[in-house]
Amino acid sequence: MPNPPLGPSLESLYPNFENLPPGQRRILSAALELFAEKGYAATSTGAIAKSAGVAEGLIFKHFRSKKELLLQLARPLLLEVFFPLSLRRIQAIMAQKHPHLKNLLEALLRERLAFVKQHHRLLRLVIQEIWLHPELLQSLQEQFETQLRPDIETQLKHFQTQAQIREMPFGTALRLILSALMGLIIPRVLLFPDWPWQEEAEIQATLQTLIQGLAPEAQP
Amino acid sequence: MPNPPLGPSLESLYPNFENLPPGQRRILSAALELFAEKGYAATSTGAIAKSAGVAEGLIFKHFRSKKELLLQLARPLLLEVFFPLSLRRIQAIMAQKHPHLKNLLEALLRERLAFVKQHHRLLRLVIQEIWLHPELLQSLQEQFETQLRPDIETQLKHFQTQAQIREMPFGTALRLILSALMGLIIPRVLLFPDWPWQEEAEIQATLQTLIQGLAPEAQP
Amino acid sequence: MPNPPLGPSLESLYPNFENLPPGQRRILSAALELFAEKGYAATSTGAIAKSAGVAEGLIFKHFRSKKELLLQLARPLLLEVFFPLSLRRIQAIMAQKHPHLKNLLEALLRERLAFVKQHHRLLRLVIQEIWLHPELLQSLQEQFETQLRPDIETQLKHFQTQAQIREMPFGTALRLILSALMGLIIPRVLLFPDWPWQEEAEIQATLQTLIQGLAPEAQP
Amino acid sequence: MPNPPLGPSLESLYPNFENLPPGQRRILSAALELFAEKGYAATSTGAIAKSAGVAEGLIFKHFRSKKELLLQLARPLLLEVFFPLSLRRIQAIMAQKHPHLKNLLEALLRERLAFVKQHHRLLRLVIQEIWLHPELLQSLQEQFETQLRPDIETQLKHFQTQAQIREMPFGTALRLILSALMGLIIPRVLLFPDWPWQEEAEIQATLQTLIQGLAPEAQP
DNA sequence: TATGAATGAGCTTTCATTCAT
DNA sequence: TATGAATGAAAGCTCATTCAT
Numbered sequence: 061m062p063n064p065p066l067g068p069s070l071e072s073l074y075p076n077f078e079n080l081p082p083g084q085r086r087i088l089s090a091a092l093e094l095f096a097e098k099g100y101a102a103t104s105t106g107a108i109a110k111s112a113g114v115a116e117g118l119i120f121k122h123f124r125s126k127k128e129l130l131l132q133l134a135r136p137l138l139l140e141v142f143f144p145l146s147l148r149r150i151q152a153i154m155a156q157k158h159p160h161l162k163n164l165l166e167a168l169l170r171e172r173l174a175f176v177k178q179h180h181r182l183l184r185l186v187i188q189e190i191w192l193h194p195e196l197l198q199s200l201q202e203q204f205e206t207q208l209r210p211d212i213e214t215q216l217k218h219f220q221t222q223a224q225i226r227e228m229p230f231g232t233a234l235r236l237i238l239s240a241l242m243g244l245i246i247p248r249v250l251l252f253p254d255w256p257w258q259e260e261a262e263i264q265a266t267l268q269t270l271i272q273g274l275a276p277e278a279q280p
Numbered sequence: 281m282p283n284p285p286l287g288p289s290l291e292s293l294y295p296n297f298e299n300l301p302p303g304q305r306r307i308l309s310a311a312l313e314l315f316a317e318k319g320y321a322a323t324s325t326g327a328i329a330k331s332a333g334v335a336e337g338l339i340f341k342h343f344r345s346k347k348e349l350l351l352q353l354a355r356p357l358l359l360e361v362f363f364p365l366s367l368r369r370i371q372a373i374m375a376q377k378h379p380h381l382k383n384l385l386e387a388l389l390r391e392r393l394a395f396v397k398q399h400h401r402l403l404r405l406v407i408q409e410i411w412l413h414p415e416l417l418q419s420l421q422e423q424f425e426t427q428l429r430p431d432i433e434t435q436l437k438h439f440q441t442q443a444q445i446r447e448m449p450f451g452t453a454l455r456l457i458l459s460a461l462m463g464l465i466i467p468r469v470l471l472f473p474d475w476p477w478q479e480e481a482e483i484q485a486t487l488q489t490l491i492q493g494l495a496p497e498a499q500p
Numbered sequence: 501m502p503n504p505p506l507g508p509s510l511e512s513l514y515p516n517f518e519n520l521p522p523g524q525r526r527i528l529s530a531a532l533e534l535f536a537e538k539g540y541a542a543t544s545t546g547a548i549a550k551s552a553g554v555a556e557g558l559i560f561k562h563f564r565s566k567k568e569l570l571l572q573l574a575r576p577l578l579l580e581v582f583f584p585l586s587l588r589r590i591q592a593i594m595a596q597k598h599p600h601l602k603n604l605l606e607a608l609l610r611e612r613l614a615f616v617k618q619h620h621r622l623l624r625l626v627i628q629e630i631w632l633h634p635e636l637l638q639s640l641q642e643q644f645e646t647q648l649r650p651d652i653e654t655q656l657k658h659f660q661t662q663a664q665i666r667e668m669p670f671g672t673a674l675r676l677i678l679s680a681l682m683g684l685i686i687p688r689v690l691l692f693p694d695w696p697w698q699e700e701a702e703i704q705a706t707l708q709t710l711i712q713g714l715a716p717e718a719q720p
Numbered sequence: 721m722p723n724p725p726l727g728p729s730l731e732s733l734y735p736n737f738e739n740l741p742p743g744q745r746r747i748l749s750a751a752l753e754l755f756a757e758k759g760y761a762a763t764s765t766g767a768i769a770k771s772a773g774v775a776e777g778l779i780f781k782h783f784r785s786k787k788e789l790l791l792q793l794a795r796p797l798l799l800e801v802f803f804p805l806s807l808r809r810i811q812a813i814m815a816q817k818h819p820h821l822k823n824l825l826e827a828l829l830r831e832r833l834a835f836v837k838q839h840h841r842l843l844r845l846v847i848q849e850i851w852l853h854p855e856l857l858q859s860l861q862e863q864f865e866t867q868l869r870p871d872i873e874t875q876l877k878h879f880q881t882q883a884q885i886r887e888m889p890f891g892t893a894l895r896l897i898l899s900a901l902m903g904l905i906i907p908r909v910l911l912f913p914d915w916p917w918q919e920e921a922e923i924q925a926t927l928q929t930l931i932q933g934l935a936p937e938a939q940p
Numbered sequence: 941t942a943t944g945a946a947t948g949a950g951c952t953t954t955c956a957t958t959c960a961t
Numbered sequence: 962t963a964t965g966a967a968t969g970a971a972a973g974c975t976c977a978t979t980c981a982t
Contacts, residue, residue, distance in 0.1 A: 081962060099412045101321030105956060115964045120957060122962095184411065191408050192319050197471075232485050239463020243455060251417070258449075265452050273493025301945060325973060335947045340974055342945090521966060539852045541761030545952060555968045560953060562966090628851050631844065632759050637911070672925050679903020683895060691857075698889075705892050713933025741941060765977060775943045780978060782941095947979075954972065961964080 069179045073136045084122045086112040091129055096181040099188055100130055134189065137182045138200065147207060149175075154211040161224040162271050164215060169241050169263060176249045184250060226276035233274065240270045289399045293356050304342045306332040311349055316405040320350055320412075350409065357402045358420055369395075374431045381444040382491050384435060389461050389483060396469045404470055446496035453494065460490045509619045513576050524562045526552040531569055536625040540570055540632075574629065577622045578640055589615075594651040601664040602711050604655060609681050609703060616689045624690060666716035673714065680710045729839045733796045744782045746772040751789055756841040760790055760849055794849065797842045798860065807867060809835075814871040821884040822931050824875060829901050829923060836909045844910060886936035893934065900930045 090112035094103040109116040123129040158164040219225045244266050310332035314323040329336040343349040378384040439445045464486050530552035534543040549556040563569040598604040630636050659665045684706050750772035754763040769776040783789040818824040879885045904926050
């Protein structure tokens, strides 16, 4: 029983989701499911209404258009959750003094893995659509530059002065770290969630590889 | 002058592309362009026909349906090129005796980077659509298991006996290597092709990180 | 003034026709008119919508496909009306004790003639399409075998014992009777409705010919 | 073994069918088959070409349009065969002196039955399309009035003077005779060709019924 | 005689959206 | 809040027909 089930999403994203009219709630849930499964463009409002068990017209009473429905699903994830909310957790990690680089990376990896597991449907949806709406990609990037980059840069420089990371440009180090983390998260949660993953072992292997890899070259 | 232009694609993928009727050629090119830019579902056959400068009906004379057109674009990449064709080059790499793991990984990385640069439009298309057509993902996986895995496994075991890779399951090692390679290729070619990349430096940093990371733990 | 006008149809066939949404009613009427006039395959949904004064899309909201529209027109005639409904009238005829074969045949002929006059458009449609959709022909035949044949057989045997019908297989007698009846109804209503028919005289001639024809051979 | 197979058609209708170019022959055969099976409007030229094994363009080299192809199939049946040709056989029957009405009717019935068996596909086609092209119906009627009616009328009057047919309008007598003949031919050949017909018995029953039925009323 | 690429109009169907109730 | 009839544009696709070879 290696894989605990991946959790739901909307209830924890919309602060007042429980208070919404039932029709609206069912529409949001159905749309999330269908968008994530078949893509935005290939999902018709008729299919959403049928799957939600409501009349098609109701969708347009609550959301002015189909696109608006998509954005109301994606926006909380991108703007409010991806950053201000989950940021709180990441910033908490970043604010701590970590005795060793491994402590920082492990905290980061576990936090992101948990986050992605919880919101995997929404993430599938966002990842699918982000290719087609470059402005989303750019806003994501801007948010990152202003909100997260400074803290991360501080931390990395700290570990560089401690000789836990060898001399390299900040962007390169960041790319190497993100590759390693994403290289675990994406196949684990989004591509092959049904494999019998030895999750703890993969986490440890990933961390050790990253730490050894970033370390200064061994002096012979 | 950091970024040489990314090359074309179809001419080199379809062995007899030049011999196809001109209408079919233009349809394939236009569809590739539009699918990659706006996604399969959001691209109408009318738009393809207009962009190709042919009558819409001609699309359905050559390809029985819009879906069939997508598959005829993706299949060569996935089945004939991803593996049997580019495999020739990878297998050549694998067949060699590499004095050090770094030689193998460097050859691999450079080969894949060149390949992706050449076929970047098709790859965008395939990556976008693979989420929505799980049969593509599965066929990709099967091809890999039967065609590539054995050779790679042999090579990795060889370097494990040489103590260049520490003790770990094959799947884990593979995942770590692919993460690092993809972590360079994907942002470089598909996400941010217009950045001023220091490509050579990134290649070297990636390789060194990977080699150090996979090496056995240093004995204190 | 030999020919009274032939009556309408749908209102009396669909029990709740009046309660259907107006759009659906108008589509059914227009489709019946056009299918009967030009044939199913040669009638476009665009023409139906235009003639009904509704948007073309509405056809597919109410009937899932053009074929479904045809079947919803033909089915009530074939299954509910041809048999269970008009059957009530035929079974009433069959249930009576008729002093002479002529009384039975005359009642049958007048009933069927009236029925066909009322539903002549639908019948044209069904006769046209029945050649092309053999499942309709078969379902008609099955209904007949189970619902009508037994009663008819009883009646005919009764008149055979009374020496009003000579010795012959049941199927043969039935065929001869139906030929004679249809030989009046079809040209009168469907082929040449505009001729100056002497209807009453034709009815009497048909009946007498049939009765004489079925009688036992005169003994010299 | 009640049902001998129903024979082919085109070879015996087109005097020079064997001399036509092979492409044209195969197109005619395939079109006859498909038109008879699915109807004219529901059969595409693409389907005809495929079934004939020729290029679609060839159809339009030999026949200027799809409609022209239909007419070239139907016209020989209607104009050259229905009348000048099979008429020769009917006129031969009519020209003879028949000792008894039964001899005339039997000759007629057997001749028509054989004719319909041979050309059943073409007849299905003509019957299907005649509803939709009223000019065909009318031309058929005109041909009948001018070419056949006089001879038939002469014969019937002859048998009326001989007291084998009772006093009735010519049109009525004709209708009764045709009903009886068609009431055997249509179900036997066109509707239920696969039933286990006792053909000879049905022919005799039909003839006797008709003769008795047309005879003057028995004097009590 | 025969091919098959190419056309453009028209087909059935789907879609997001509106509106009276 | 919720329904469902109705809309009109556009979708994917089929069709008969033309034309260069």
